[in-house]
Amino acid sequence: MCGIVGAVAQRNITPILIEGLRRLEYRGYDSAGVAVLADGNGIKRVRAVGKVIELENALANSPANGHLGIAHTRWATHGKPAEHNAHPHISGKLVVVHNGIIENHAPLRKRLIDLGYQFTSETDTEVVAHLIAHYFQQNHDLLEAFRTALGELHGAYALALIHEDQPQTLYCARMGSPLVIGEGSEEHYIASDPLALLQVTDRFRYLEEGDHARLSMTRCEIWDSRNNPVDRPVKRYEHAAHSLEKGEYRHYMLKEIFEQPQAISDTLSGTLGDDHVLTAVLGPEAETRLADIANIHIVACGTSYHAGLVARYWIEEQAGIPCCVEVASEYRYRTVVVPANTLLITISQSGETADTLAALRFAKDQGYLATLAICNVAGSSLVREADWRLLTHAGPEIGVASTKAFTTQLVALLWLTTALAQVRNRDSAVIQRNVQALKTLPQVIQQSLELAPRITSLAERFANKHHALFLGRGTHYPIAMEGALKLKEISYIHAEAYAAGELKHGPLALVDEDMPVVSVAPSDSLLEKLKSNLEEVRARGGQLITFACETIEQGEPDANHEVITLPWVEDCISPIVYTIPLQLLSYHVALVKGTDVDKPRNLAKSVTVE
Ligand code: G6P
Numbered sequence: 324m325c326g327i328v329g330a331v332a333q334r335n336i337t338p339i340l341i342e343g344l345r346r347l348e349y350r351g352y353d354s355a356g357v358a359v360l361a362d363g364n365g366i367k368r369v370r371a372v373g374k375v376i377e378l379e380n381a382l383a384n385s386p387a388n389g390h391l392g393i394a395h396t397r398w399a400t401h402g403k404p405a406e407h408n409a410h411p412h413i414s415g416k417l418v419v420v421h422n423g424i425i426e427n428h429a430p431l432r433k434r435l436i437d438l439g440y441q442f443t444s445e446t447d448t449e450v451v452a453h454l455i456a457h458y459f460q461q462n463h464d465l466l467e468a469f470r471t472a473l474g475e476l477h478g479a480y481a482l483a484l485i486h487e488d489q490p491q492t493l494y495c496a497r498m499g500s501p502l503v504i505g506e507g508s509e510e511h512y513i514a515s516d517p518l519a520l521l522q523v524t525d526r527f528r529y530l531e532e533g534d535h536a537r538l539s540m541t542r543c544e545i546w547d548s549r550n551n552p553v554d555r556p557v558k559r560y561e562h563a564a565h566s567l568e569k570g571e572y573r574h575y576m577l578k579e580i581f582e583q584p585q586a587i588s589d590t591l592s593g594t595l596g597d598d599h600v601l602t603a604v605l606g607p608e609a610e611t612r613l614a615d616i617a618n619i620h621i622v623a624c625g626t627s628y629h630a631g632l633v634a635r636y637w638i639e640e641q642a643g644i645p646c647c648v649e650v651a652s653e654y655r656y657r658t659v660v661v662p663a664n665t666l667l668i669t670i671s672q673s674g675e676t677a678d679t680l681a682a683l684r685f686a687k688d689q690g691y692l693a694t695l696a697i698c699n700v701a702g703s704s705l706v707r708e709a710d711w712r713l714l715t716h717a718g719p720e721i722g723v724a725s726t727k728a729f730t731t732q733l734v735a736l737l738w739l740t741t742a743l744a745q746v747r748n749r750d751s752a753v754i755q756r757n758v759q760a761l762k763t764l765p766q767v768i769q770q771s772l773e774l775a776p777r778i779t780s781l782a783e784r785f786a787n788k789h790h791a792l793f794l795g796r797g798t799h800y801p802i803a804m805e806g807a808l809k810l811k812e813i814s815y816i817h818a819e820a821y822a823a824g825e826l827k828h829g830p831l832a833l834v835d836e837d838m839p840v841v842s843v844a845p846s847d848s849l850l851e852k853l854k855s856n857l858e859e860v861r862a863r864g865g866q867l868i869t870f871a872c873e874t875i876e877q878g879e880p881d882a883n884h885e886v887i888t889l890p891w892v893e894d895c896i897s898p899i900v901y902t903i904p905l906q907l908l909s910y911h912v913a914l915v916k917g918t919d920v921d922k923p924r925n926l927a928k929s930v931t932v933e
Contacts, residue, residue, distance in 0.1 A: 325410075325422035325931075326352065327502065328519050329393040329483040331493045331540055332510030337387055339512070340394035343519035344375045346567065348922065352396035353404035357382070358411040358418040358485065359392035366418055366487050370409035390540075391490055393483045395420040398927055401428065402445030412449040414440070414456035416487035417465075421448040422515055423479035423500040424932050431475065451482060459486075466537060469494050470550060473535060479677065479932060483513055496535035500931050501675045501704060504528040504536060504543060506557055511538040516929075517560050517702070518567060518719055528555040529702045558702060567719055574920045576722035576813070580906050581772060584765040586727040587899075589716035590734050591761055598755040600741045605695075609711040614746040615692060618665035619646040622654045622682045624930070626725040626808065627670040630732035632801035633898050634668075634740065641753055641895075642743035651678035652933070655685045667691045670736075672720055672728035673929045674703020681933070683708055697735050699728050713739060722921045723928045724812045726906050729805065730768070733899045737761065760893040764900075770890055771903040777887055778904055781868065782911035784885075785816060788839055792830055793820040793905075795843040796853050798898040803843050806905035813913040813923050823856040834865040836883075841908070845889070845897045846872035870904050 326347030330336035340357050355378040356370035367387035371377035375396070395410035401424075402408040410420040425431070428447035431454060436442065440453040451472065458468035465486055473482075479499030485492070495502055495513045505512035505520040505527055513536075514520045517527050530536065533548025534555070547553045572578035594604050602610045619638055621631035631648040638646040645662075651669070655678060667686045671679045674696065683705060686694055696709035699717050706712045715731035741757040744750070785791065791810060795803030800822045807818035821830050823842065834840065840860045844853050860867055866883055873888035892900050913920045 325398050326396040326515045326519065327393070327420050327422050327481055327483055327513065328395075329420070329485075329493050329495065329513040330510065331391045331491060331538055332507065332512075333390065333540060334510070335388045336390060336392050337382070339523055340392055341375065341379060341382070342522055343514055344378070344394050344396050346519045346521070347396055347514070347516060348375060352398050354397045354399075354406065354409035355395065356397070356409040356411055357387065357392060357394040358413070359387040359389040360485060360487060360490050361387050361389045366413070366416065366485075368411055368413060368418065370406050370411075372404055372406055372409065391485055391493060393418065393420045393485055393493070400424055400932060401447045408444045408446050410446075410448055412444060412446065412452045414449075414452035417452060417456050417459065418485050419448060419452040419455070420483050421451055422481040422931065425450060425476050425480065426478035427476070451476065451480075455484065465489060465494065469496070469535065473498070481515060491539050493538040494536070495530075495538070497530045498533055499677070499680075502530050503702070504530065504538065504555075506543070509540045511540065511543055513538070521560065521567065525560045526557050527560055527702070528557055529707070530555060531707070532704070561701070567721065574722065574910070576724055576726060576910055576920050579720055579722050579727045580903070580910065582718065583727045583730050583772070583903070584769045586715075586717040586731050587734050587768060588765040589718070590731040591738070591764075592716070594738055595758050595761060598758055599745055600738055600754075600758060602742045602746065605711055605713060605742070609693070609695070612693060613742060615664050616644060616666045616743065618662045619644055619668060620659075620661070620665055620691075621646065621648040621668045621670065622651045622679065622686075623670035624651050624676050624678055626729045626805060627672060627679070627732060629801045629805040629808070630729055630736060631668070631670050632804065633733055633798050634736035636798045637737060637740040637895070638743065641740050641757070642747060642749060644743060651676070651682040655682040659689055661689045661691055664692045667694045668697060669694065669705055669709065670697045670732055671703075671705050672699045672717070672725055672732075674698040674700040674705035675929055675931050677931050677933050680704055680708070697732060697739075699731065721928070723923055723926050724809055724909070730899050730902055733902075734761065734764065737895060737899075756893060757895050760896045764896050767890065767892055767896065767900055768903060771900050774887060774889070774904050775907050778907040779911050781885060781887070782908060782915050784866070784868070785814070785839060785912040786915050788816060788837065790833070790838055791816055791818040792833065792838060792840045793818060793843070794823040794826065794840060794853070794856060795820070796823045796849040797847060799843040799845060799847075799901060802898045802901050802905065803841070805902060806841060806843070806909070809906060809909035810912060812926060813909055813920050814916045814918055815923070816912065816916075823853050826856050826859060831859060831863065834860050834863045836864050836866060839866045839868060841868045841905070842870070843901050843905070844869050844871045845894075845901055846874055846891060847894050847897065870901055
């Protein structure tokens, strides 16, 4: 998704803008650009298709230095990836960058063309530049012109604006797309994500929906959507800058896979008593209302949706509460029947995913008991807008393919299930078992990471494959789905997941020696049934790869059946543990395939438009 960086400072801000763009690369983009008010030379704009390095090369040929500037990484929505569509966009002396979608860009464009404005791109953003310029020409007050234009925009945006005649002023606004203000010493910055600015500050003001701001080196003025001045407090960013570096690892994804023991331990920190969970973690209001919850709806996207699917098994079995799970892009556009006392849970790593956020907003009018956000980013829109919150503490996740965010979401959801079981006085043995299992989890995950060398050799088997099937049952069915998603995301191998019981209803027809079948087969009550399903695959010459429990007899080794064993673990944490080898498998297959592991083609880390 698009990323914005801006600065007004005593020092030359171009290197800071470029470093900011590099730090936003993980969001996914296809072109980049920068506009700087070059000392004494007016606005200088440089744009390039491709990676930020291309922009740097362009800047090396045509340097731009100054104290005020805005920069952007673009992910094409309106108009193909091309230099003329890359941001910033200019109207006269005024320059704009934008993240999001202006839904009414077509009528606005027509009106502006009728007024004589000439367009040089196909983007919705250029409309914004000309619209502000139009009002500025009328009233000669840039703040007023900015406000008037904002009032006419429908859709989602984070916007930044500079003007050649105001060399010390940076304007910005947010509605539906994230934007933060970074506080320096006699300097101000803006960015779509604090990560972009950690090289210059760790102090941020988080703009609320509808806010707009005017920044100079020394002043930060913010107004809400009604133009009332507001104070958005400065918050210190909690993650150290070094957590953003790859360190000894070849890829962020690998680093993040290996960070899971720590991420899980951080997520559980302060949440568990001796034999119970500390429900106060949810805050006083949520704690008192937990016992009232009679139904649960879970809404999320991508990997976070898979976490929700696992939780449904846990919540219905252990807490006895009916639970539905749905992808946010479907949920937000349908008629939803909400039974009395239903809790809506949204799950998101970033807390900025457009569909998940829209689902939360839609849910506000549907008569839910409350909304709860399970999220990895404390200052995100989702966390700020939900009634209750449960934070995961995975730390920044840079790799597009989600790993540690997923396992920490599962940890939070198992914790929540236990909390619900506890307030409903369910079987205390189950509660104690969950608590003990969660306590051992970081160490168990550490052990499963030791499978890495074994999986490295296994990955070669996928080198010439175009398809793969993943099978699981019960809580491990969504884990098979997540395994298939990981493989397709980063190795571009077409992968499908099926509940193993569905094999005979279609996918068995695909099985032959060219179709690897990966099964997740822990020692649980469904193991015998799963084994029968796997026999059906073997009988048809399928190449089986099974992740199984070391305590189970595996039979004679077989060239067509590779078994990788994991330590025995309690059923409740088993889906979390079996996720690890599937992450490692997709990572090593991607290495064999030579793909861009951390930034797979066409995908974005943070999908902030629908
Ligand atoms: C994108 C990412 C996925 C992520 C999904 C939901 O598709 O590439 O890794 O699972 O968005 O993101 P969220 O931040 O809401 O968990």
